[in-house]
Amino acid sequence: MFACTASDKATSGSFALGFLKLISATMVPLQEGMCPGLDGDLLRSLLAADIRTVEDLVSSDLEDVSRKCSVSYKALFSIRRVLLAQHTAFPVSGADLYEELLSSTAIISTGNPSLDKLLDSGLYTGEITELSGGPGSGKSQVCFGVAVHVSLQLKQSVIYVDTTGGLTASRLLEMLQSETSDGDEQMEALQRIHVFRLFDAYSLRDCLSALRRGGLLQASGGGSVKAVIVDSVSAVISPLLGGKQNEGMSLMIQAAVALKTMAKDFSVAVLVTNHVTRGGGGGVQPGLGASWSHIPRTRILLERVDRAPSGCSSTLRSATLIKSSRQPCHIKEEFDLQRQSRSVRSSSGKRKRDEADS
Amino acid sequence: SAIISLHRNKLGERGLHLLQRQRGEAVTALELLQREKECGSITTFSSQLDRALKGGLPVGKVTEICGAPGVGKTQLCLQLSVDVQVPLSFGGLEGQVIFMDTEGSFVLQRVGDVAAAVVRHFSLVAEDGEQKDAMQTFDMESILSNIFLVRCHDYVELLAELHLLPDFLRDQPRVRLLVIDSVAFPFRQQLDDLSLRTRLLQGLAQQLVSIATRHNIAVVITNQMTTRLQDSQSHLVPALGEIWGHASTTRILLQWEGSRQVAAIVKSPCCMDTAVQYHITSEGFRDVNQPENSDQPEIPLTERRSL
Numbered sequence: 001m002f003a004c005t006a007s008d009k010a011t012s013g014s015f016a017l018g019f020l021k022l023i024s025a026t027m028v029p030l031q032e033g034m035c036p037g038l039d040g041d042l043l044r045s046l047l048a049a050d051i052r053t054v055e056d057l058v059s060s061d062l063e064d065v066s067r068k069c070s071v072s073y074k075a076l077f078s079i080r081r082v083l084l085a086q087h088t089a090f091p092v093s094g095a096d097l098y099e100e101l102l103s104s105t106a107i108i109s110t111g112n113p114s115l116d117k118l119l120d121s122g123l124y125t126g127e128i129t130e131l132s133g134g135p136g137s138g139k140s141q142v143c144f145g146v147a148v149h150v151s152l153q154l155k156q157s158v159i160y161v162d163t164t165g166g167l168t169a170s171r172l173l174e175m176l177q178s179e180t181s182d183g184d185e186q187m188e189a190l191q192r193i194h195v196f197r198l199f200d201a202y203s204l205r206d207c208l209s210a211l212r213r214g215g216l217l218q219a220s221g222g223g224s225v226k227a228v229i230v231d232s233v234s235a236v237i238s239p240l241l242g243g244k245q246n247e248g249m250s251l252m253i254q255a256a257v258a259l260k261t262m263a264k265d266f267s268v269a270v271l272v273t274n275h276v277t278r279g280g281g282g283g284v285q286p287g288l289g290a291s292w293s294h295i296p297r298t299r300i301l302l303e304r305v306d307r308a309p310s311g312c313s314s315t316l317r318s319a320t321l322i323k324s325s326r327q328p329c330h331i332k333e334e335f336d337l338q339r340q341s342r343s344v345r346s347s348s349g350k351r352k353r354d355e356a357d358s
Numbered sequence: 359s360a361i362i363s364l365h366r367n368k369l370g371e372r373g374l375h376l377l378q379r380q381r382g383e384a385v386t387a388l389e390l391l392q393r394e395k396e397c398g399s400i401t402t403f404s405s406q407l408d409r410a411l412k413g414g415l416p417v418g419k420v421t422e423i424c425g426a427p428g429v430g431k432t433q434l435c436l437q438l439s440v441d442v443q444v445p446l447s448f449g450g451l452e453g454q455v456i457f458m459d460t461e462g463s464f465v466l467q468r469v470g471d472v473a474a475a476v477v478r479h480f481s482l483v484a485e486d487g488e489q490k491d492a493m494q495t496f497d498m499e500s501i502l503s504n505i506f507l508v509r510c511h512d513y514v515e516l517l518a519e520l521h522l523l524p525d526f527l528r529d530q531p532r533v534r535l536l537v538i539d540s541v542a543f544p545f546r547q548q549l550d551d552l553s554l555r556t557r558l559l560q561g562l563a564q565q566l567v568s569i570a571t572r573h574n575i576a577v578v579i580t581n582q583m584t585t586r587l588q589d590s591q592s593h594l595v596p597a598l599g600e601i602w603g604h605a606s607t608t609r610i611l612l613q614w615e616g617s618r619q620v621a622a623i624v625k626s627p628c629c630m631d632t633a634v635q636y637h638i639t640s641e642g643f644r645d646v647n648q649p650e651n652s653d654q655p656e657i658p659l660t661e662r663r664s665l
Contacts, residue, residue, distance in 0.1 A: 135604050165567035167627070168607075169393075170394055191387070191388045192386075195386070196384050199567055199571070200564060200568075235560070275600075
């Protein structure tokens with residue numbers, strides 16, 4: 001383990017290059033206000049000299065740049081020092097990391113006992129959890145359930161990014177009404193759910209970057225945010241994947257990086273939804289390909305349960321754990337979309353018969 | 359923030375508002391609830407279907423109607439095109455409609471029949487002076503004049519029309535319904551490259567959701583059916599692939615059950631999966647146990663809007 005002060009780093013350009021390997025966000029573009037001294041004029045002259053990202057500035061020859069941009073060497077020097085301090089990852093011992101995780105990680109229950117069983121008691125903050133499933137499999141409903149539970153029972157704010165237009169506030173109200181009959185509590189809970197409605201990949205990336213850069217508190221109006229739900233990531237990213245386009249992959253990874261750092265820095269649990277595609281052999285697998293599959297820490301596949309006898313489709317869904325670092329994979333749980341907060345056993349067959357009769 | 363001030367010089371104030379709207383500032387769920395209550399919904403004139411949909415087709419969302427040929431998809435679209443124009447004093451939306459026809463199934467006489475039946479119904483039901491005044495301007499001619507018909511011959515024309523739609527909608531703020539009948543036809547006919555088709559459809563889906571939300575319009579799309587082989591059995595499923603299933607918020611499946619016609623809600627964020635029976639009469643899309651004589655029609659459940 002080696003320690004290095006900022007002044008050591010700044011003495012030689014080659015040393016700074018060596019440190020580039022530890023810079024956690026190399027593709028961060030330079031922006032106004034990122035550090036004191038980086039104002040609009042300086043930013044424009046840097047852009048004119050083809051220096052766009054933090055990496056460019058840190059690895060460039062400062063004398064050369066100061067000549068090209070007619071800026072003082074001292075100003076550039078201090079800016080580079082601040083940027084390096086902001087963006088470098090410092091080595092941490094395993095024990096310290098463990099202590100930090102123990103103190104900062106929280107487990108957010110989803111409000112659905114079957115899902116909690118699959119997730120090893122709930123959504124972990126600092127991680128991304130993915131829900132995938134075909135159309136009508138219940139992904140949005142589960143997201144609503146999580147939002148309602150966090151907002152009502154845990155009394156924390158929720159950021160909900162809706163890209164499909166499926167968020168219906170009346171359904172949220174219905175779910176709240178089944179949990180509590182106090183009208184004020186319901187209104188308060190609704191006020192703690194903050195909704196962003198975006199419909200294309202660029203807006204998603206910009207929104208997530210803005211949230212990560214400190215906009216979380218601003219968006220939630222001061223309340224503490226414990227869950228960020230994105231429904232769904234695949235709707236905006238998959239039109240850009242494939243074919244001769246190059247941007248889709250890059251946008252997907254940028255959005256993923258924003259989500260991951262947001263989860264870690266602000267200690268929030270991130271829940272995203274994804275569609276499914278038919279893989280080889282007729283089985284379904286989550287969409288967005290192999291690159292996305294590394295992003296979420298835990299992945300759950302939702303499916304409809306076809307109980308043949310009932311003429312109308314049932315509200316039963318099955319959830320299968322397909323990726324997890326804590327539980328064995330391929331364990332399955334069933335739950336009823338209507339009674340998410342109770343386990344399947346307590347919603348007995350009597351309820352289903354009632355529905356069929358009415 | 360930094361991005362806004364950088365763009366402020368280039369775009370000016372108007373562009374700034376556009377940028378902020380596009381970036382989507384956060385609204386709380388409570389505000390969304392109030393907005394949803396104000397939006398209302400479009401009745402289908404089948405009270406059972408309206409009850410199942412909790413009021414009717416939701417405004418501001420994308421609804422898909424799938425069914426085999428001849429089951430009544432276009433009839434339902436024509437009914438909705440007339441229903442959206444019902445005056446505010448009767449609880450309607452008094453809106454205009456854009457009808458994008460890709461199959462050539464828009465028949466003017468049929469719209470005339472449906473419109474005449476609706477006008478007849480409401481002139482019988484009109485109670486107070488306000489409603490009687492509204493009936494002065496609510497006649498067949500005005501109904502037909504509020505329907506903007508667009509004929510698209512292939513998928514390129516359809517995509518181009520949708521691309522130009524936001525400008526049109528800015529000039530015509532009274533539009534409350536967009537019908538695309540059908541979205542499957544041009545995409546199945548002319549596109550051999552399936553991955554390109556999927557990408558185009560996904561982009562189309564996002565465009566529709568964006569139009570529905572930004573301009574507060576109900577978007578209705580019709581889809582055809584296709585056969586899928588599963589476990590050596592064939593099932594009838596909606597066309598355009600499974601990914602297209604994610605495009606719409608609500609999905610209504612029209613199908614034949616023996617000699618009955620049934621409308622099943624198979625996907626909805628707020629309504630349970632239910633099935634109701636309907637039939638198509640000379641007057642349009644109706645419930646099955648509707649009395650045949652039109653002197654006492656069953657009044658669809660609509661809330662009186664407070665003006």
